[in-house]
Amino acid sequence: MPVLRRKWQAALKPGETLPRYENVLLGSLGRLADHLVLLRCDNGEFAVSRTGRYAQNWLCDARWDIPLDALRPDCATVLTGAASNAIANNQPYLAAAHCVHAGMVRTYDVLALPTLSRWGGTLVGVYVNERATEYNLIDAIFCKTGDGVVSLSTIRDPSGRPFDFQVVHHNQAAARLLGVEEGNLLLQRLSSSDHLLCSQEVIERLGATVVNDVGDQFEIEHGDQSLRMRVSAFGDIVSVVISDVTSFKRRDASFRLLFDSNPMPMWAFDAETMDFVRVNDAAVQHYGYARETFLRMKVQEIWPDDERVSYTRALRDAGDIYQSEHPWRHVRADGTEISVLTFGRRLMIEGREGYLVVVVDITERRKAEARIAHMALHDGLTNLANRGFHQRWLGEALETANATGKRVAVLCIDLDLFKNVNDSFGHPIGDHLLEQVADRLRSRVAGNNLAARLGGDEFSIILTDDTSPEHVSEFAADLIRTLSAPYDIDGNQIVIGASVGIALSPGDGTSSAELMRNSDMALYRAKEDGRGTHRFFEREMDLQVQRRREMELDLRRAFSRSEFELHYQPLVEIASDKISGFEALLRWPHPAKGMISPAEFIPIAEEIGLIGPIGEWVLRDACNEAVKWPSEIKVAVNLSPVQFRSRNLVQVVISALANSGLAPKRLELEITESVFLAETEANLAILHQLRELGVSISLDDFGTGYSSLSYLRSFPFDKIKIDRSFVKDLAKRSECGAIVRAISGLGRSLNISTTAEGVETTEQLDWLRAEGCNEVQGFLFSGARPAAEVGQLLVRFGARASKAA
Template sequence: MYQVLYCLTAEHDWLLVALGGAVCLLASAAAISLFHRARAARGHSRVAWIALDAAVSGCGIWATHFIAMLAYGPGAGAAYNIPVTILSLVFAISVTFVGLSIAVSATRRRFVALGGAIVGTGVAAMHYTGMMALEMPARIGWTGGTVAASVLFGIVFGAIALSVAAQRDDIRHGLGAAGLLTLAIVAHHFTAMGAVSLTPDPTLAVGGLSIPPGALSFLTASAAVAIIAIALVAALLDRRAKGELGRQQVVLDTALENMSQGLCMFDADGKILLFNERYAAMLGRTNMQLTGRLLLDVIREQQAMGQWDGDPEEFFDRLVTDAREGRSTTTSVNRFNRSIRVVNEPMAGGGWVATFEDITEWLAAQEKISHMARHDALTNLPNRVLFHEQLDQGLRLARPGDQLAVLCLDLDHFKDINDSLGHPIGDALLKEVGRRLAACVGENDTVARLGGDEFAVVQLGRQEEAAASVLAGRLVEVISAPYDIADHQIVIGVSIGISLFPQDGDNPNELLKNADLALYRAKADGRGTYRFFETGMDARAQARRLLEMDLRAAVQRNEFAVYYQPIRDVARDVVVAFEALVRWKHPERGLISPVNFIPLAEETGLVVALGEQVLQVACAEAATWPDDIGVAVNLSPVQFKSPNLVASVVDALALSGLDARRLELEITESVLLQNSEATLTTLHELRALGVRISLDDFGTGYSSLSYLRSFPFDKIKIDRSFVQELSTREDSMAIVRAVTGLGRSLGIATTAEGVENDAQLELLRREGCTQVQGYLFSQPRPASEVTNMLERPRFRASA
């Protein structure tokens, strides 16, 4: 050790020693940086980086040696043999290349240390070969123990240096490894130089192929520094690029793994280049080796596990062909009960990128949207759109001799149910109607809800007209059966119109139009029945439409007149009131009876405006009569659905100045069939005004007695149908007797309508009827004839 210290302190130029150390440290730093780059590379790129690292390390070791030898100063006459000097450089690079190759490729720490030890051996091989290149007139001697120590220093510190470098690629470990590698080179060299002893021998001469130490040291140091600097700059630039690529790789990997889609990239031969976990999971390939494998081999493996159907070769060849020909393809496959859409996009230079999207929920949503667009949301029956499609399809598939029937159905008085019991009950009723309809038809027939309370049926097959009649009769029977819904027992009827193919039309629109016309006829004939289309129905429908147009215009132009029929008190033989009856003075058709236009006005809602006009005229004209004469005005059930009814009565009384006690409003029992609670509230509001309320057509409804109990009417009017049969039917006489007796018991006046002869009058007088009206006394007359009707002194004995 003393010999080594003496050599270092007494036999070396410290300035040159410092230069050698700096060159060594620079070379070591470059070597460690290249070592990290080589470990990150793969394949041929790794070999290239190891070779560059070996060249830089070897040159650094070589340059450090000769600069240190210059600092040692072997003396005058010394030179270096050029071939041996070059051989020492070759040894430094070759042995270092072997050590670095082992350390770079190793995954275990001990093999990394082995590679570092070999690099340390390369330092020794270079040093002692370089010493062999020294030519001078002296013999070189070596101290064996010191030589062994120098070799050991190089091996130990070299092993430690690469072990530290392999732990982590960061600044701290990099600087530590560079320092240890520098220590390995420097410790070996100066220890080895401490083992040298020179014995002068003038007989030894310098060979021809030699170079002076100073010149060689300068040249090698300069060349080595340049090579090392270039390598270090390259390493730093590559390290920066690697860091940027690493960051981009992290971003790319994060994006790939967080994609909702699966992604896989293939080369031109169909080999998998990269993929994300979503791809592997969607296709059931998570437990398979994928990278670098042919897709065909992967599919064959899945086929062997029973996870692939079809021909793998055909499928694979089609993909490769499409990619080579630059075709983009989109297909759908089913994997593990999931629907997956696959899009293959060719890449420039060959290969393709495939994306995989799970569209199971999307397909379900699309199917639901399509179903909702073609089915009724409430009943889940086909709607008008799908009904037209299926009807059109049935017509196209019909063969000669086939008959197709279209049935249009409309529930009778459904709106009354909706208004009285509420929409939830109405919706539940429609659902039950739809269920009953579907249960009645055949498996090839179609039931649809067209909207509101309108339904339709298409009956298919080679059938006679009787089959449609049987089905329609069955539907009327089934739909009319009672319903139990939310503690309500509901009875509702149905009207049906029927058209037949081919006699009534050969296209969906015509058949539906004609079935609709037949439906109107069924309603006009009393509802709760069915009718087939007849040729004349179209003309009648057109006439009805024309009448409706005229009626709308008549309401606007006020073409209506109010006629009055007297109501006489039986006991006093005087007129006590007049019933206001509307007449239509059509500019072309003349006077039109209410029977012909009131039902149409109620269907179209025009009766509300018409009723307000009649009420205002009747009150205004009654105000000119004697104070003891009243006026009776009929109210339609449709008017009772108007929220402005009470206001319109108040306005009519205010404008006319008529005493409210002289106004009598007549309602039918059908009014009370609506929303009974709201109706009774309205009746009480009218009664509070002082208006009298009369129950018209008493005895023709279903619950008259309950109505009398729920609201104290001022008058009961006996329907004309009972009066006309007084002398011919005992049951009519019994009903009249019961009604008059009920009126006396309750203190309610009774008025008999339709009295046309003395016999009917006498029977009514005998039974105690309070008031009478009819043609026996007068037909309805204009307001100008009211005075004449008041002046008639007594009952007419004859018409």
Template structure:
């Protein structure tokens, strides 16, 4: 091998190693805490570059894995550019290699490195496969398989003949002025030819036949070759030269003539060399007669693998290792064979002990002991087929509990519903959700949580009868299908018993773990006779059971569906409302008690629906948060409020409420900076109001964002202070500028001493920490007097004004200078 070729090979090897490292790092970096598999989008989408050309994306969500997408390089390897096809539609060598790699990745839930030997027209190429399992947001699993070449190609069957003493010579014709060939020049010669022609390779190469002194230079041989040039034909003839009998085969390709020289006297040595490579080969191989299909020779590997004694093997024909039902198919394939072949499908062979194996076969026509035969190499893929069957099982079962997964659950439920329609029986679908399971994960870790899920699955499995089904839908949610129910009472009794069984303590290595269960039930046909509708209704019933405190079961009711429809309609209207400009801002004045004037306005979002009129924020804000609309909507509110406040007097502030969802977007600081810059509003005139729910998740990141906002000069206020679990501890976590006393304490301020005590404590806390206190919901002069006496700094409520449109701000500023004093 030349230095240049060696360098190319080394570069290819280095590139392959680098690709594998990049992909594995990307996979491990994408795993989030609590996940067994990273998401498909994090691993397979974006920044892959040329690596995407080498990927085969397998979708493991059905009985047969499907090839979902393929890159350009992968398509060349597969010899197939189609997408969305079953894995078994590919050529068997590629299909089984992909199945085996995917099986390893899914079984271990981590990247799996494998190899593939693919044969095309007898050419063998070794490939490296890296399978990356990922979770799909649509359910099921996606496995991305990276494919790339590992080594140079070689011809498996030709390698057996590579030790032949045959000589190979390539000649080019030399033509005269009349364009007729009259001589040849040797442009290529191998060592075999050098030995047979008895001249060194260096002397033969580039020499002319007319100037040489070897057997090709004889007038008879040269004349035959000249006649051959313009005919583009082939010819074989014998040449006797002293003590040797040679056979010369020549084929013309225009002015190029390929000559093969064989020494008949070396046949015995050639046969010995063949025997060495044939008999000692670890791959099962044999030679069979092309007409009778009888075995002419078998190697040691075939004898060992199939279990037939050699003597018996050589008395058998191919039909005796074929299943009888495949005789016609096998026979037809052999009749259609040419000089070489590879099996297009998986064949079944019968071993001596009667067991069946699945094989791929590769053959080449040979002359063996003077008989026309085929040399065959056999690859046993039985284990690969088992791997395919395992993948098919995994496609329908949960990897942790081995319960049916969502795909099989839907399939079996559809079957049960179809049978119930014909028999008039009842079918129950139960959605089961574990209570307190999150506490187990948080307290003891996910390995303990996984073991607990396996124990729960076993208890569920023991409770169902023949024809029923229990499946794991994901996380700690399970589903049960009960068939042939007579009355709803049977479903109720079963659910109650199941909750009791699942709530019994679990012994986990001496540690007693106690959880509970909630169940939602939907019955067919009364609650729906289609799979999707019935499952959805059972899920709504589960939501009602969880809302009731858990540990109980609840049947689906029509009202649930009505409420769900209202929710779906609101989601649709919300998305359209933002685009149609149906939202508007109202402002409620904040009264500064020390100066008896308006010190600022709280911004309140209003939705004016074209048909339903004004919709309460308490109805649509939670929905906007759930569907992710609150981020864009909140940005719009912030920008509009700052623009409006910029036109107010310079000492009047504007307060804007922030949703915890806006903090998760991680670009909140940039949005605030942009809003201030666009409006030219001074930062200290902007007050951002948050609730304590912001601290319940990812508190460190949220605190960092709050500190960034405060560093801009923006004021931070805590809304609804005193109603949460840890409000006081949050005052230690962050230096708030303002705390707002919740309206629930102000409402009964003059009737209940405990409310007065709480207000007094909060006001005193504000003075001690130098934090402004504001009381919400002030509706009477008596309430105002008490709040003033307790030292509250600001108030707001209907006593002064409800929230008003921006167009009324000027009037409020003019009027409230007097009204605030009069109210006081």
């Protein structure tokens, strides 16, 4: 099944919902083909197209081209379910089939693989294989039951009278309940054994059951154990079902103590006179009245004066069983009131008709409910209003403001540098900081205004009292100063900042959703402008968001419509002046906007999660193209750090190589230092797995990050690429030459190849050759060209490289 799953996944092409039938279920299946049932789906109805030999044995039917309902119902049902679910989800679907024949159960795994037929419609290949050995259903049921089951054969005397019995079958539970080792019970005669069935009384009752052909039931007491025997006779075969009723017996005995020893307050009172007849210890302790006092009182005396009439009426209207729908108020001996729920049943008590009542004190529960209601509207850490309360308050404030012609201001607040506090001091210190931030917000908010924590380090304030732009601006500036003052937490002085985005109704929105969205956009602008400041919402911000949203939609459409292209820029080996490979570069020729820069759309693709499928397509297409080139020419493909998060990157590379037939040594994967900024150990493990495939790993944009040397120590890269920013000013700035010289020397020392990017002049090429750089790329040789022009570059490049040299 894993082989079939991988084969199905590898055959799935970008933009397709299902792979082609011939790419999944034709060829290279070997013995797996014997286990396949090929189903044809026409207008929602399934029919059997082909079956393998193993599948035919399972179906007990070797026919082809028959409707699915012509098969055995158990097989047809599981095939229909698996195939329907696979088509509905456009994914392989695994089901289990349990087939019963002559009391024997066999379990099969059933894997349905949906595919597209070249003749139209859908074909589903269903792989069937037995999972485990068969087992007897009846034996399994009897073995699993907790009751003991014993079958006895009757032994008769010369006159035909039953006088003894022999055990011919029993389950494990029977041996356990009778206290006999399992091997010592089978085929033993009761008269020669020593267990609970061997007493003369039991043998006589068994004999009477055989003679009278009437079932019997009785119980046996053995020490602390109580066993119930249910006896049935079938001719000379007697069946005894043994049940352990010890716990039931004990519960029956304890029920007699239920009233007196119950921890819940209970009493009984006369239905006519309302006098207390009996009270248990729990009622005496809970209400504080002495037992003698209780038994001289009427029920009305524990009710508050203002409720006696309504409670009396409710009790008179109660039926044989009642439960108070709402909490009742009761008065204890010390005068304090409690809230209770009462449950009563009408019955005869000491010869009189009355009620047995159980009381549940919910006083603390009601207090807890009040606390829960508060918690439902407030943040658990800061006790500020939470998001739900904030939204409700804002909606009500807008209704009032819209009706009176006033304004509402929403301030969205984000703490600057808060993540650094958590990373440096730990989350407990971070939580204390949030509590102090909340205290400062409370000190600034009064009247009909509200402060709330929306989540994490995001807060909001709703202003309704004075919402003139001048006042709101002054308020925001003062709020930033307040929140930016140092905090003293557990002896640590912590300094953070705050950024504020502001939206004012009705100009910036008349609904809570509009105001929140626009204040959030203003906050984003405040953070972009350097943090520690406030910004009002402007319509241009909305336009930028709309452009960003339009770009997202265009990206998704472009991927589904296969608008992306791969262009290839040559990598030139300095020593031989020959092309050693090509770097695959993604291009997007938008049908309306023209060529869009990767710097513009790649970050958005990473944020919206589209870079994964795009990256898979790039790998697959680049390998398919490179396999057409001369065998010594490599192809380099850039990997996004986001692709490492999916954890299936290695499988994607294996699939691309396998489908194309490209040798792993001809594939070079380029990563940037940002791969190491998060989940370093996991990402390093992925890189090592890729190296084990024979793929080369290159570190791109070397020297522009923070810890390049530590990365070289962490992983044995095959190549480091010198960023174009150093090559650009190579002849003008001495420090650029020093950096290039250092990187080239470092590469030679570590036996790592070096490639310089952005080479545009012969002067730069001469410098790089003198400094010992191994490889170059740039417009001096060629820009990135479509795949169709790679052959021309390979033909013409020899002369061009020699001339450049």
